[in-house]
Amino acid sequence: MLKKVVIFLGYSCNNYCIFCIEHDKRHIKDKTFSEIVKEIYLAKKQNVDVLEFIGGEITIRDDFIDLIKFTKKIGIKDIVCVTNGRMFTNLDFAISAVKAGLTTIIFSVHGHCSQVHDQLTNVNGSFSQLINGIYNLKKIGFKNINANTTVVKQNMIFLPEIAKLYVKLKIKNVEYIFVDPTYGGAHNNFHEIVPKISEASKWMKEALFIGRKNNYYQWYVRYVPLCLFKGYTSQVSELQEIRLFHTQHWASDFNNFDVSSSRKLFARKKTNKCKNCILYDKCEGLWKFYIEKYGDSELIPVLKK
Numbered sequence: 001m002l003k004k005v006v007i008f009l010g011y012s013c014n015n016y017c018i019f020c021i022e023h024d025k026r027h028i029k030d031k032t033f034s035e036i037v038k039e040i041y042l043a044k045k046q047n048v049d050v051l052e053f054i055g056g057e058i059t060i061r062d063d064f065i066d067l068i069k070f071t072k073k074i075g076i077k078d079i080v081c082v083t084n085g086r087m088f089t090n091l092d093f094a095i096s097a098v099k100a101g102l103t104t105i106i107f108s109v110h111g112h113c114s115q116v117h118d119q120l121t122n123v124n125g126s127f128s129q130l131i132n133g134i135y136n137l138k139k140i141g142f143k144n145i146n147a148n149t150t151v152v153k154q155n156m157i158f159l160p161e162i163a164k165l166y167v168k169l170k171i172k173n174v175e176y177i178f179v180d181p182t183y184g185g186a187h188n189n190f191h192e193i194v195p196k197i198s199e200a201s202k203w204m205k206e207a208l209f210i211g212r213k214n215n216y217y218q219w220y221v222r223y224v225p226l227c228l229f230k231g232y233t234s235q236v237s238e239l240q241e242i243r244l245f246h247t248q249h250w251a252s253d254f255n256n257f258d259v260s261s262s263r264k265l266f267a268r269k270k271t272n273k274c275k276n277c278i279l280y281d282k283c284e285g286l287w288k289f290y291i292e293k294y295g296d297s298e299l300i301p302v303l304k305k
């Protein structure tokens with residue numbers, strides 16, 4: 001199993017996504033360069049296989065390139081960054097980031113066009129900068145371009161269009177993430193943002209189907225109950241992840257040394273309805289806060305024949 005550490009550099013961001021889980025944390029001070037360097041050393045000492053940097057938006061830090069260079073210098077091979085992509089619209093920046101040692105970039109794409117994406121990020125022009133950024137990386141021959149889409153009420157019906165955009169951009173690794181309402185924007189404005197899972201699942205499956213038609217089997221869905229994804233459970237992230245990675249999260253306001261287990265224990269839940277379901281042991285159920293708001297009536301337990 002691979003060891004993965006996700007270092008949260010801080011919560012500053014140049015976007016204002018309405019569903020952002022870090023929505024209420026933007027006042028927390030970003031980590032300093034030396035604090036991060038210490039954590040990178042610690043990760044190296046623990047022999048991590050994958051080091052992922054996440055924010056907020058990490059590319060807006062003045063020391064972003066230096067942090068990547070340092071990580072590469074001390075011998076961590078797989079260096080991943082999660083980004084809204086806007087900074088990569090600057091070709092020089094894209095070249096520097098790749099030269100510094102980034103090995104994988106995960107872009108957050110929440111719409112197939114400016115109208116949908118920018119409405120969610122609350123920044124006009126964020127979509128065109130993101131798409132320019134992806135093309136810049138392609139131009140310089142960078143291969144490991146991945147993407148994720150947070151699924152909310154405002155974009156779920158466009159998931160097939162977003163999937164077609166991913167096909168056009170030839171993005172082989174994609175995650176469609178059912179929005180997490182435990183904290184932040186989707187918690188505070190639950191009914192405006194969080195769709196019913198029974199509706200969202202139809203669009204999510206349609207997006208996966210478009211991927212399959214184009215031979216993209218590394219497209220996944222995340223944070224979903226398995227019973228609504230019959231025929232697609234091989235593409236549920238959590239089931240893959242548990243086999244491949246042991247993941248830790250290191251942030252300034254919390255540490256989580258076993259991300260999968262704590263999510264199962266504290267944030268997600270199966271209900272009485274699930275008791276006889278044959279998928280019970282594999283499944284994480286629904287977000288607890290989702291059950292508080294919408295209940296569990298959409299679940300369809302899979303029973304032994």
Ligand code: SF4
Binds near residue numbers: 273274277302
């Ligand atoms: S009924 Fe419950 S345990 Fe079974 S797949 Fe659905 S959410 Fe998971």
